[in-house]
Amino acid sequence: MTNHWVDMVNADVVMIMGGNPAENHPIAMNWIQKTKERGAIILQIDPRFNRTSHIADVWAKMRSGTDIAFVGGMINYALAKDRVNWEYVRAYTTASYLVKEDFRFHDGLFSGYDAAARSYDKSSWGFEMDGQGRPRRDPSLRHPRCVLQLMKTHFARYDTSTVCGITGTPPETYLKICDLFTSTFAPDRAGTWLYAMGTAQHTHGTQNIRSYAILQLLMGNLGIAGGGINAMRGESNVQGSTDQGLIFDALPGYMKLPIEADRTIEDYYRRVIPVAIDDKAANWWKNTPAYFVSLLKAWWGEHASAANSFAYDYLPKLGRGFQGAGYSHIPLFEAMLAGQIKGIFCFGQNPAVGGPNSNFARSALDKLEWLVAADLFEHESHGYWKRPGVKPADIRTEVFLLPAAGAVEKEGSIVNSGRWMQWRFAATKPLGQSKPDADILTLLFRALKTAYAGGGARPEPILHLAWDYGAEHADPHAIAKEINGRFLKDVTAPDGRTFKAGGQVPAFTLLKNDGSTAAGNWLYCGSYTDQGNMAARRDPTDAPNKIGLYPNWAWAWPANRRILYNRASLSPTGQPWNPRRWVIRWNAAEKKWEGDVPDGGGPPESINPFIMTTSGLADLFAPGLADGPFPEHYEPVESPIKNPMSSVQYDPVIKVWNTPGLDAIGGPDRYPIVATTYRVSEHWQTGAMSRKMPWLVGLMPDAFIEIGSDLARAKGIARGDRVIVESARGRVEAYALVTERFQPFWVQGRVVHQVGVPWHWGWAGLARGDSGNLLTPHVGDANTMIPEFKAFLVDVKRKGDA
């Protein structure tokens, strides 16, 4: 999130699209309710009327997978009706930049497309530069090749009737949503945009989010109180784990992992350190060497020195992955099925239920020689060898299930969606022999070190690894301190402050690339200082601007900043867009900022607000993405219709796999019904914990599907009937919940039905049924490879019917 949960109370319009907070993030509804009672408008766009819709002032239905059409039309509406905060757009976005002359967009494709390789040569997607390496600009925004004009042309194609013909939204409801949301272009009105996995889990998920960001920028809603692009994370610490390098190609703090071509640390720097293209760009990634060397020092201590490029060679270098597709979930399981992976550590996940195309995931697990898991209960991903229909003797995997400690049995921090790092204490001791994951890893590391002590292939990265958290029990405070970082030598800062060796680093601006500092994650500098554990703070005093920043409650990365890009909350002349809800304010007399912690140092107007980009401006035109600088509507891989926007049916750069019998893609002739998967409040993710909990199982005992009454009538299905839902990949038997909350869509002049498949189920708990992911396809997003869980095709029939 650019903003945070409490900040939702500052919004005048709350847009919820691709998320269902009432069911999946119930605490969010506390803040949404509060702002509603203050008079705010709540909008929700979802294929189904769900528990969130009850709170929404307007609910608009939308066929799954059509976000870009929906929001593209809203962008078009805003531009056509002149409902844009022009001052903001001119000053804080790349709207005025001129794009290269040879950039083109035609029939769904941007210039540079290579059909054979299914990828783009992106050289034409850049800006036209002057002699000083600065983009040429047209501040009047009239030049036909300026970003704004290109955008206008691009989105003009998304008129209301075209959009509604794709999304299936009634036009009058659509226009109501457009009107209410774009009311936030006024400088004193704030609109927040909340989304979750309903947005991300598509082959064009990244572009879905881009479309939201573009609209929010046109409204001037980024950086302000009650605004922002706010991802509601689906698990209590998914933000924290992502920050710490969970993603396969990222290091902690979102630094890129070196690739094979980065032979030396200099090669790596050359590839990852960007060049600023604006005089007022903070271009924050220019600081990468300080953060990178500090990370290497934290990991390999005295073994990382200038002489060996700070143990750069110890870091694994990213290869191209199975069939060149990287190391995300889908290619890993494709490689596993192909027999290229012998064993896995499977901690904190249940891919036999939660992975896409569960039959595929289970068949892939069957191929393993060994599997090590740490969990509270046995679940489908370590009990797969005894799943229904499988002979245990046929599966050769040796499974080790280690008893893990539950969340309340261990101390540590979790980081919520609003980037707040909050310390939690152990409520009770772990049961029996169960241990916190960190203890399990400590013991594992000790065993590995012993094993490598006698030699082995490249033993140094293991033997030299600094692991000083305790011999048996990993002290969470020691880990948190290492993540924050410490001084390894006496250091004098540019402003004259001095720091002693061994002290905690109070801010990432003090990290150095010379080996004098160590930090496990630059973003967390300041979280555990010589003053103590900031994440454990519980002071409920608000900041002077009274917008719910609560700066002394826990700690937020980066630098305890509660609202990112908050310099954009000021107009170019330094005045808050909304004086009643100001975020930061410059005290000229004392020469200091008040309110939130501003982005980057320095007084007003010294730097541009979007400090992470090379221009310091927000990228309305994004040359770095794999599938285009502007979002363009493509259909999901499985869709009931031909793409009305172009002859390109689905995202042109995604990889479509082809493993006989397991990766099949279905067509609308055989599978005419759109399906989506989702979660319910009563179960937790793959159900590994909640399906063991009788209180929750009593509320949601069986797998079910939600089916609209029109479709049910046509199929002769009544409430409570057993039904078979089938896709090209698998079938699920479930109860039918016939409901008015799923309504048919009027798409391209005909009726399209959609059904909903909650996916929590499996055979290992007290509840009954199997995972909805038996149906989902093994394809992923063009940029992130996140699987397409949210839009695919099925057929539904009553059990026993032919």
Add this chain to the structure above:
Amino acid sequence: MPKAMIQDNTRCIGCRACMVACKAWNDLPGDTGNSFFAGAGYQNPRDLDPHNYTVITYTGIEAGPNGQPDWVFGRLLCMHCVEPACVSACPTTALTKSPDGPVVFNSWRCIGCRYCMQACPFVVPKFDFDRVVPAIHKCTFCADRIKVGRDPACAQVCPTQAISFGERDDMVKEAKRRIATAPGRYIPHIYGLDEVGGTSVLHLSSVPFEKLGYPTNLPDKAPPDRTSQVLHLTPKIFTTVWVSMAVIAMIVKRRFRFWAHDEHEGDGHGEGHGSH
């Protein structure tokens, strides 16, 4: 001072944290024998029962010509009447009204007559057919928590403050304030303010209460006013009643249990049949 609770369905998101918190605090077993959904929407179980002191109901409201559909969440629980009919009906003072609000069940005094079930205008108390010792089950208003200054478990856990708890006078004021400040959001009625002489649970709703299936043809006067005079004779014949009821209970219990199991698959109320 008597306490009260506001149950505001315009704030409720139907997440059922209240139901789980209630089970946790009262140490009630889970209903792993449930199958599919027993009521509309996601409702489980169908009604209050000895293991469920509170149940969230799901009512689908069809869209009008220009409106959108709605889905409204109601809640069943003991209303803790200011003048409870069940307390007057109980021949053995197994049910008592506490000065701070809760209608409390004292199990060691219960003889299993189930008069309370007949007397309750909200059909709340449930009889446990699975136990040898007679027992009525219903929401306790978390009397044990209130006594030590804590909110009832459901109010404590509700993520959206759909459940508010405090002094009854304050809660009445708060309920009136909500209706006055957002007249479009609420129907102008506090359910429980006057019903049967007033209750300790005050429901607020966005739709008329009959749409949620709440009993609405209730008098404003408490039934006990009329019945208590007669029923106050009861302690004098307490022994006779106790002995005869115990004998009858022993004979009939087997049949009830049989019926209860039978009815589990069917559509009727086991306890309803048992009273004939």
